[in-house]
Amino acid sequence: MDLDRMRALLTALQEARYAGLRSVSYDGKTVTYGSDAELAAAIRDLEARIATASGAPARRRRWATVAMKGL
Template sequence: MAALSELADRLERLRKLRSSGRRAVDSEGEKVEYRSDAELAAAIADLERQIAAQAGKPPVRVVYINSSKGT
């Protein structure tokens, strides 16, 4: 597993890539091209999850409540 600082660097690069509107990045001689913004967003979310896990933070859970009047 990568070190926390390395994960943070990757996350920062992906965020800059997404904000620039590009989908390809060259890193350490490797070229990675994301097919869509959703795929890039998923990569960012995965890095955020890995960083949170290494930092000892519990995973974020979202609860959606759906109710009706029964009409």
């Protein structure tokens, strides 16, 4: 799948999710996701594939715990 097609599919998935839909039609095919979590996972997977195809570095997440005394 080429980069432009993946970006178009990502846009379709995001629009469906933001509209509260679980079905996406693209290129004459319809895909129905069982839950919002499945749709979110498909979006994350496609974002990762786009990042890999475009040569962008993988997004890193850093978690830290911060505690301070409220003075």
